[in-house]
Amino acid sequence: MRRLAVAALLLPLLAAGCGDDKDAYCGAVEDHQQKLSETLGDGSPDALLKALGIFQDLADESPADIQDEWQQVIRSLEGLQQALEDAGVDPATYDRAHPPAGLTADEKRKIDAAAADVGSGATLQALSDLDQQARDVCHTPLTV
Template sequence: MSGPRAGLVASSLAVVLAGALAGCSEDRVEAYCEVVAEEQSALVEAAEDAEGGGTGTLLAAYDSLERMADAAPGDVAADWDEVVLRVGALRDALADAGVDPATYDPEEPPEGLGADEREAVTAAAVDLVEPTTLRAVQRVEQQVLDVCGAPLGL
């Protein structure tokens, strides 16, 4: 097929595909917002357990963060990946060191904590508050607020 008819068919296919992709995108965003809504109570509970927020909230809410990251649309997926990676690294470093995140004090580490374990925890904590990670957290929070109308409170 060539000529004007081929152009019309190609244009029609482009319109149909664009509509189908937009529908998929809308469905993905809707599903994402549903996951965010489902995880809101877990985030509030994590903040309460961590006595007000910060790193403790992120650690307590790790499973919820993972579920939201898995559901995230493409425009914010890399930011979610950064957040989950950094929180997970700190969680793992604390677990590997056998340290309770709620009571760990880097100024007074528990007796018996080895230098390597302390260094791993410190490195993971520093990575979590790096500007790149903090910007990712801000973008995630803003995107959830803009798209889902819900504050995360990370």
């Protein structure tokens, strides 16, 4: 009986906390929607990397049930960013078919592997799931 009473007292607090998480996340989605749309829609080859900061902000505000999806996206983008940085390559101008002079085979392999991770089914599915979740829960897509 005592456990039931404690649970009855805690339930409103837990529910309020969940609502706050959702509200904070949905607010972040709305706050970042226009900039994310502009960043991803600019057509630049490094658009996803430019959006990394926005994705990190959204992940920080996201509820626990979508943390894994955000981590998949962020981990893969950070991996690509690191591979390009380690190779001293500008992501905006990198062309796999015509790599810059001085790029070693190992650096190219690491960039290719990181790019493949960004384009992997797991990362693309995570992005799709995150957009669907924003539509379902926040009633707004990640981008316009």
